[in-house]
Amino acid sequence: MVPTDHTLTSPTNWAGIASNTEFWSQLAQTLLPGYVNTCRWFAGKARQQTGFAAKTVHTIPLPDGDVAYLLILEATYADGIPELYQLPLSFIADSIANSLPFQLADVPDKGRIGEVALDHHAGVLIDAIYDERFRRALFTNIYTDQVLPQPDGQLTFHKGKGLEEGDNMLSSRVLPVDSSNSAMVFGEKYFMKLYRKLFQETNPEVDMVAFLTDKSSFDHIPAFGGSIVWQHPDAAPSDGADITLGMVQRMVPNDKDSWMQTGDYLNDFLYAVPQRLFAIREDVFEKVELLGKRTGEMHCALYKPNADADFAPEPITDEYRAFMIKRLEDLLERRYALLIDNYTKLDPQAQRLAWVFMEAKEMIETFIDDFRKRPLGSLRIRIHGDYHLGQVLATRNDFVIIDFEGEPESSITERKIKHSPLKDVAGMIRSYHYAVSAKLFNSSETDDLDPEHLQRVSDRWFYLIRDTFMNAYQDVFGTPHPLFKNNNELNFLLLIYLLEKAVYELGYEISYRPSWVKIPLRGIIDVIREIEKILLSEGEIEADIPLLQTGLLQAKNL
Structure with missing residues (x-):
């Protein structure tokens, strides 16, 4: 790839770019506005935007000695409070593209942020969830309970009871669904969710799933496998010292959710109604x-x-x-x-x-x-x-309850209110x-x-x-x-x-x-x-x- 007039350039190499504020400022002003506004997880499309800023850059070492970054991006608006988003970044230099454990050609357009030339090395900046090395780094850090010090606090990776011994080297893939968060699968056994829009508190879903897994015998949820939390050691609790970045749960084999299952059961009832018959199968009651x-x-x-x-x-x-x-x-x-x-x-x-x-x-x-x-x-x-009913998965003979994030339109504080x-x-x-x-x-x-x-x-x-x-x-x-x-x-x-x-x-x-x-x-x-x-x-x-x-x-x- 030959650098063009549209290529973002910097004399700093990728490994040292974390502290280069000029690069991150240019990135937030040039490539990111257009890219972020195409992303399903960005909730500010309909608002009048006044700009983006790189608030914090966390470094994630990769297994081959390279690095990826977790960019905490701030979106500001003409009206209302700013929003924080998580954007994982990998730089794929042309010189190493053929030696990676994944094919750059397999990265979808929605994962390609733009062309970059760093320290005279041209390449492409991608959403790091499409980098197999990054996915493995996240899972390994959770599996080993790592704490990664950062210039702004630390990243704490917590292993939950839902992770089994011997599962530290699993293959992974990105689920091809567009939603408000990003989902990855490991060994077809674990499900990792990266929260894109961030809140100045721990995510209620992580709190709830961890509590039910670690503090009770209730096993009708996808078991808690671990979490990624950005901790601010010097921040007051009222300022939101901990921000949840991701969570791992066990995958649940299921045919459909209970809304769909109930709809199937209602079909028999529906067909009987025009005949002036009232019939409910016994297994519906069960x-x-x-x-x-x-x-x-x-x-x-x-x-x-x-x-x-x-x-x-x-x-x-x-x-x-x-x-x-x-x-x-x-x-x-x-x-x-x-x-x-x-x-x-x-x-x-x-x-x-x-x-x-x-x-x-x-x-x-x-x-x-x-x-x-x-x-x-x-x-x-x-x-x-x-x-x-849509929050309950129907397994072969039972139910599994999912999605403990709370009411989508409520604030995180309101979602944690006890009722x-x-x-x-x-x-x-x-x-x-x-x-x-x-x-x-x-x-x-x-x-x-x-x-x-x-x-x-x-x-x-x-x-x-x-x-x-x-x-x-x-x-x-x-x-x-x-x-x-x-x-x-x-x-x-x-x-x-x-x-x-x-x-x-x-x-x-x-x-x-x-x-x-x-x-x-x-x-x-x-x-x-x-x-x-x-x-x-x-x-x-x-x-x-x-x-x-x-x-x-x-x-x-x-």
């Missing part, structure tokens, strides 16, 4: 019971009274209630406004549901006020945080509701059926599955259990989280899938029915608070 049991076992494993502060159970405090109430009230306010603005775009059935929801505003406010004042003795723990485990339960219940509703309301087999009849049929399926899941879940704990003071509190808290989840879903459907708005609205109406029962039984509904206007659900009354 799978739902098993998932309820595994969910309960996961929460039991996370309940460790003697754990350190990050995982120790906590009471439902006034501060926590205030956090949840503000979140719920903000969601409700925005959803009411969205419904009003988009009411005429909804189909008649969704319009009726929306009307009942909005008419129940005072009842919901009374329920929220009850949550603010009601004595609660149940406890909070760290939870999965984004629990639904009642019923928040996870609510997520799974809502997922089952989506599964049956999406199948029945969006299939050609049911196009000619009356929507009201279809709603009744889907409700019956959902209620049976929901109760099956809940019974199996509660059986794991027994009664009483510190996480749930009693069944009354359990039912009350579950309604809080179900309402929050369904109201959150409503915003997405109004904005992106108006034909699906009836799904979260139906979930909200179900919750309001239960709220009404509680308030009536406890004498909380006053004369000036209207009851649920279920009569409006009949087409003739609107």
